[in-house]
Structures are given as C-alpha cells and as structure tokens.
Amino acid sequence: GAGVSQSPSNKVTEKGKDVELRCDPISGHTALYWYRQSLGQGLEFLIYFQGNSAPDKSGLPSDRFSAERTGGSVSTLTIQRTQQEDSAVYLCASSPHPSGQRYGYTFGSGTRLTVV
C-alpha cells in the first residue's frame, strides 16, 4: 500500500479481555517496528521484525504481550488479559532497510487502545 496501515484506529476493551492490533507495512519493507505511546509519556520500543523473525523483542513489557509477522508483511500485536496500564497508542513503523538508517521509517497512524 501507499503507507503503513494500522487497524483498528481505536479500540475500547474491558479489563481482562484479549486484543489484537494489526499493522500492514509498506509493500517490500523488510523491517517492522512496534512502539507504544502512553498518555503523558514518550514513545517506547516494543519489538522489531526483520522479515518474519523478531531478533529484538526486548521492549515487550510482559509475557501478556506477543507479536508475529507472516509472509514478511502483516504483523499482529496481541495483548492478553488486558490491564488498564496497557491503555496507550500503539504505533507501527516500517523501513525498506534492515537498520532503517538508509531510508528512514514510515509510521502508521496508530491504534488507540483504551482498557476500561
């Protein structure tokens, strides 16, 4: 596609429910990143994919968080048993270069998750 597409754009869920957030990167972009922006806080790294592999998942805050990427394209971030502190905007970014340093990054519009 023309840009990085994220869905849903907004999600309200009850505490304890599981949620899935989707990221569709720019076609051909091999590197994909998930970031989180909590209210009043800066952006923080969650996980990095190169192709279908996740060589760096050091930012996932707990084992309730998992992510996968299939076909070197779409990625899904899953949060199990959601807690109120999971409320945030979840951003996806992709890059055509593994390091992102040659061509930079393109960000999606984010998914705003609210846990009530």
Place this chain on the structure above:
Amino acid sequence: KNEVEQSPQNLTAQEGEFITINCSYSVGISALHWLQQHPGGGIVSLFMLSSGKKKHGRLIATINIQEKHSSLHITASHPRDSAVYICAVGGTGTASKLTFGTGTRLQVTL
C-alpha cells in the same frame, strides 16, 4: 537521566517567529531523526541526519556529532506548524530501534 533530552518541553510562538528546538543525546548513534506529531494524528518523519545540516522548506535540522546535539529550526512559523516535535536516535545495532525524546509541544498563534 534520559538518553535523549529535548528542550523546551513547551513552546508558544507568534506567527512569523523563528523557532528552535534542541535535542541532546548521550549514546552512540547511527542517525538522528526529527518527527512531527499533530494532535490526534500519526507521526511524520521530517528529517534523518547523521552529519551536517538538512533543509526542507521552512524547516532546517542540524547535528553536531562531537557535541551530541541537534537542533530543529522553523523559519517564519505558521499556526499549521503547531504540533509535537520529537527527536529520536537510531542505535548502532542491526535493529536500529529508535530511542525517543519526550517531545516539544509547539503552539503557534496568530
């Protein structure tokens, strides 16, 4: 201490003013990024730089690698420039994940 520090946190300017936002970092980097985030909007990449200076329209970004400092300048500011400006640094590892500053909220008034 955060690895990436921005100043000021908030900035109000009148239309037409020259604006400077500063970013200092404490880690080795491969590149520094300036990003723009409008209220309720996504993030747009403005600049990626590893040395010197880049210019795009009314926006200018500079970086001093030795001093680990970068500045974003906006000339002839306009209300549509109102946004949060975020400095981010890419690490030297193969993942090159970004580490972000906390952002500078800019409000340009008429």
